[in-house]
Amino acid sequence: MSNFIYSRKIHFAxxxxxxxxxxxxxxxxxxxxxxxxxLSLGINLSNxxxxxQLAIPIIHAEIDFFKPLFCGDLINIQCQVNxxxxxxxxxNYLVEKDKNLIAKAVTRHICINPxxxxxxxxxxxxxxxxxx
Amino acid sequence: MSNFIYSRKIHFAxxxxxxxxxxxxxxxxxxxxxxxxxLSLGINLSNxxxxxQLAIPIIHAEIDFFKPLFCGDLINIQCQVNxxxxxxxxxNYLVEKDKNLIAKAVTRHICINPxxxxxxxxxxxxxxxxxx
Amino acid sequence: MSNFIYSRKIHFAxxxxxxxxxxxxxxxxxxxxxxxxxLSLGINLSNxxxxxQLAIPIIHAEIDFFKPLFCGDLINIQCQVNxxxxxxxxxNYLVEKDKNLIAKAVTRHICINPxxxxxxxxxxxxxxxxxx
Amino acid sequence: MSNFIYSRKIHFAxxxxxxxxxxxxxxxxxxxxxxxxxLSLGINLSNxxxxxQLAIPIIHAEIDFFKPLFCGDLINIQCQVNxxxxxxxxxNYLVEKDKNLIAKAVTRHICINPxxxxxxxxxxxxxxxxxx
Numbered sequence: 001m002s003n004f005i006y007s008r009k010i011h012f013a014x015x016x017x018x019x020x021x022x023x024x025x026x027x028x029x030x031x032x033x034x035x036x037x038x039l040s041l042g043i044n045l046s047n048x049x050x051x052x053q054l055a056i057p058i059i060h061a062e063i064d065f066f067k068p069l070f071c072g073d074l075i076n077i078q079c080q081v082n083x084x085x086x087x088x089x090x091x092n093y094l095v096e097k098d099k100n101l102i103a104k105a106v107t108r109h110i111c112i113n114p115x116x117x118x119x120x121x122x123x124x125x126x127x128x129x130x131x132x
Numbered sequence: 133m134s135n136f137i138y139s140r141k142i143h144f145a146x147x148x149x150x151x152x153x154x155x156x157x158x159x160x161x162x163x164x165x166x167x168x169x170x171l172s173l174g175i176n177l178s179n180x181x182x183x184x185q186l187a188i189p190i191i192h193a194e195i196d197f198f199k200p201l202f203c204g205d206l207i208n209i210q211c212q213v214n215x216x217x218x219x220x221x222x223x224n225y226l227v228e229k230d231k232n233l234i235a236k237a238v239t240r241h242i243c244i245n246p247x248x249x250x251x252x253x254x255x256x257x258x259x260x261x262x263x264x
Numbered sequence: 265m266s267n268f269i270y271s272r273k274i275h276f277a278x279x280x281x282x283x284x285x286x287x288x289x290x291x292x293x294x295x296x297x298x299x300x301x302x303l304s305l306g307i308n309l310s311n312x313x314x315x316x317q318l319a320i321p322i323i324h325a326e327i328d329f330f331k332p333l334f335c336g337d338l339i340n341i342q343c344q345v346n347x348x349x350x351x352x353x354x355x356n357y358l359v360e361k362d363k364n365l366i367a368k369a370v371t372r373h374i375c376i377n378p379x380x381x382x383x384x385x386x387x388x389x390x391x392x393x394x395x396x
Numbered sequence: 397m398s399n400f401i402y403s404r405k406i407h408f409a410x411x412x413x414x415x416x417x418x419x420x421x422x423x424x425x426x427x428x429x430x431x432x433x434x435l436s437l438g439i440n441l442s443n444x445x446x447x448x449q450l451a452i453p454i455i456h457a458e459i460d461f462f463k464p465l466f467c468g469d470l471i472n473i474q475c476q477v478n479x480x481x482x483x484x485x486x487x488n489y490l491v492e493k494d495k496n497l498i499a500k501a502v503t504r505h506i507c508i509n510p511x512x513x514x515x516x517x518x519x520x521x522x523x524x525x526x527x528x
Binding site for chain 4: 144145147148149150151152154156202203
């Protein structure tokens with residue numbers, strides 16, 4: 001997979017009383033793009049996020065904001081999945097509106113056993129996402 | 133306008149640790165349907181929700197839940213706008229998944245001057261939404 | 265138990281671009297009061313909400329708004345738990361700021377087996393909450 | 397000011413269907429600590445976040461997660477405000493539970509004129525927060 005694009009309008013609930021999107025909500029909107037990537041593999045999201053053998057929690061997230069977003073804005077999120085090790089991968093997001101870069105984000109994910117919290121190898125079906 | 137349909141997948145952020153959509157998030161998802169209705173009129177949502185002459189806050193909301201929703205579920209929301217008086221209107225929502233009724237909600241809106249909080253008449257451009 | 269009071273400041277994340285608390289967030293804030301009531305019984309909330317024998321989902325919620333709330337406002341929520349049947353109970357909420365009634369809400373809860381979705385009796389430890 | 401501590405229980409609404417706090421919600425909870433710091437200066441938060449002369453948006457946020465958080469957990473957030481330039485400052489957060497480090501976060505804020513988006517000097521009343 002090379003690039004994946006997720007399109008989404010900004011909802012009223014995404015905004016705050018400063019009149020723009022609340023900062024951490026944009027990370028949440030980026031995560032929706034990651035979910036669409038998973039859906040594109042035919043993954044059942046409900047099972048994926050409650051799997052008792054394999055959990056893939058976020059260990060790091062960061063976001064840079066270049067321009068504000070307003071209710072009703074249509075954004076496109078370009079999404080790439082990149083391996084960091086055989087147990088860790090990054091999802092990189094570029095948030096654009098009208099071809100202007102609005103924000104840039106990354107979430108870092110580690111594969112673990114949710115009971116023992118021990119790290120696990122990235123399952124092969126996720127490796128097809130890697131941008132190679 | 134008769135019926136308006138809004139389609140939406142359930143995001144991970146919509147769920148809670150009971151494994152299903154958190155109850156008040158479904159009201160928020162219904163509000164997205166109302167926003168799409170407003171967009172269909174050509175309304176600029178950012179201006180609409182920050183208008184200094186006319187605010188249309190929600191004075192009542194209610195929702196009945198018939199079945200749970202899970203991450204990744206695709207829902208359709210049927211949305212109707214109905215006048216209650218010349219200053220108040222309801223937005224009615226039917227939330228469906230695979231043609232099963234999942235939830236039923238309503239939000240009641242009053243037109244006011246946001247400074248004085250005095251009630252105002254429903255503007256004529258919104259009356260075109262009424263289901264008559 | 266008669267009345268339970270939960271105090272809470274309004275956070276920036278609770279607000280929307282109209283400058284006040286987003287409507288469904290106030291239901292979520294009311295639910296925090298219900299959680300405090302459960303904690304006052306010594307309940308482990310994480311186990312409570314993920315229990316595989318007994319789930320207590322919300323089947324109905326409603327809220328009336330009398331006055332707007334702003335970021336930084338200190339609110340008190342009076343909370344009462346009332347039986348509706350031997351399987352269903354209501355949690356009633358009065359939201360106040362500076363002794364003014366801001367909103368009034370209710371959440372209706374049913375006891376079920378989360379696998380079969382069959383209704384169950386209200387467990388006795390919850391009956392001590394009933395306002396009698 | 398040296399250190400500021402904000403205490404908070406994890407709410408059901410903070411969690412997701414993986415059973416733990418949803419990643420971006422912890423950034424939002426950190427922002428609550430920043431709001432408490434502002435309140436400790438006697439700032440009116442509603443005016444602060446809607447000020448037409450001076451806005452202080454977040455231009456960068458990041459968070460590292462070391463351990464999961466569950467509904468009902470009591471956390472303490474240590475919060476420090478540090479100048480980066482005469483127009484930019486960081487808020488650093490250490491999230492702890494039972495004296496274990498759960499997460500570490502930072503939000504970077506820039507002072508701007510909200511109309512022109514031009515950068516402004518940090519107002520003197522905020523400089524009293526700097527950890528010197």
